[in-house]
Amino acid sequence: MIRSLPLGIAAVLLAAAPAMAEPATPLGVFQNWSAYSSGTGSSLTCYALSQPRASTPRGASRGDIYLMVSDWPSRKVKAEPQIVLGYPVKPDAPAALAIGAAKFAFFVRSNGPGANPNASAWLQSLGDNSRVIDTLGKGVSAVATGTSARGTRTSDTYSLAGFADAMAKVHDTCKM
Numbered sequence: 001m002i003r004s005l006p007l008g009i010a011a012v013l014l015a016a017a018p019a020m021a022e023p024a025t026p027l028g029v030f031q032n033w034s035a036y037s038s039g040t041g042s043s044l045t046c047y048a049l050s051q052p053r054a055s056t057p058r059g060a061s062r063g064d065i066y067l068m069v070s071d072w073p074s075r076k077v078k079a080e081p082q083i084v085l086g087y088p089v090k091p092d093a094p095a096a097l098a099i100g101a102a103k104f105a106f107f108v109r110s111n112g113p114g115a116n117p118n119a120s121a122w123l124q125s126l127g128d129n130s131r132v133i134d135t136l137g138k139g140v141s142a143v144a145t146g147t148s149a150r151g152t153r154t155s156d157t158y159s160l161a162g163f164a165d166a167m168a169k170v171h172d173t174c175k176m
Helices: 007-016 126-138 163-174
Strands: 024-030 033-038 045-050 054-056 066-072 077-084 095-099 102-110 119-123 141-147 153-159
Touching: 024 163, 033 163, 045 163, 066 163, 077 095, 077 126, 077 163, 095 126, 102 126, 119 126, 119 141, 126 163
Parallel strands: none
Antiparallel strands: 024 033, 033 045, 045 066, 054 153, 066 077, 077 119, 095 102, 095 141, 102 119, 141 153
């Protein structure tokens, strides 16, 4: 059964990516990962996302939190990882994604006041992209960390069960 995209996540996606301004089309649910496409032609984007299985600190006030990997065929971008932290970020504070013993540095950008307050994080080194995706596909879990504008350090643990299948569907749909 295909689950629909949660309204909050849809709002974050629309705010974060103008190319995804069209409604998301569910492509399937693959254990803990869901795959979607949005747009057509040069605006086609395909992505897989997952929500964390555990987050700390418990009770922290946060918006939508997820790990997402996107294909952008018109930009020739395949499997771009992104972390949505669920809060405005501390200026210049890094984020990271740990998968087993591997750790990858991310840079963060807040959408700013008046906009959706969720910050997004992307890989600092594009050269790490294929290694991140390969490690995600072989891993059991991934832990994303970041620091809010208030100085709260957060940690979100994602299950990687279904990641490889979700990405296969994403790549097939976007022909990448």
